[in-house]
Amino acid sequence: MKRERMVQVALVLVGLLYLSWFIPLLQALWQSSWIQGNHEAFPMFTTVNTVLGVFLLLAVRRPAQHRLLIAFGAWSSLAHASTMAIMTAEARAHGIPRSPLDVVVIGTAGVVLLAVLAALREKSSSSGPAPIGEPRT
Numbered sequence: 001m002k003r004e005r006m007v008q009v010a011l012v013l014v015g016l017l018y019l020s021w022f023i024p025l026l027q028a029l030w031q032s033s034w035i036q037g038n039h040e041a042f043p044m045f046t047t048v049n050t051v052l053g054v055f056l057l058l059a060v061r062r063p064a065q066h067r068l069l070i071a072f073g074a075w076s077s078l079a080h081a082s083t084m085a086i087m088t089a090e091a092r093a094h095g096i097p098r099s100p101l102d103v104v105v106i107g108t109a110g111v112v113l114l115a116v117l118a119a120l121r122e123k124s125s126s127s128g129p130a131p132i133g134e135p136r137t
Contacts, residue, residue, distance in 0.1 A: 003119050004063075010116050011060045014073065014109045018053030021046040052076075064120050070113055077110030 025046035028034050034042050052073055059066035084103045091098040 003123065007063050007116050007119050008060050010112050011056050011063060011070070014112055015053045015056035015060070017105070017109055018049045018056060018073075021049040021053065025050055063116065064124060067117065067120055070116055070120070074110050074113030074117060077106050077113060081107035081110060 025043060028039075028043050028046065034040060055066075055069055056073055059069055063070065081103050084106065085100070088098045088100050088103060
């Protein structure tokens with residue numbers, strides 16, 4: 001029961017992290033700031049992260065039934081953090097200061113979601129095989 005609660009807490013925290021992208025999304029759309037800097041990708045990126053946050057929060061009730069969503073969240077977070085790490089290194093190589101904080105935050109979110117997957121896998125393997133036609137709970 002304790003592991004299940006930790007899984008739920010982790011999903012809530014990561015879900016809220018991604019849902020928090022809703023505020024910059026609204027600001028970018030309301031103020032049309034993406035037009036001025038030619039940053040069309042920013043509103044699209046924040047939309048995807050906001051929706052991921054909503055679905056991670058919906059997965060809190062029954063995480064085992066949402067393993068694929070959690071896996072997508074984990075691997076997309078790690079891929080995104082890797083891309084940001086390369087961008088940070090390139091910026092610094094060109095003398096442009098760039099904080100690696102976003103790399104750490106998004107990378108940590110990915111690792112937390114991978115830990116959630118591991119906990120769910122361990123729970124499902126300890127409950128034994130499910131009869132054919134019956135989902136594991």
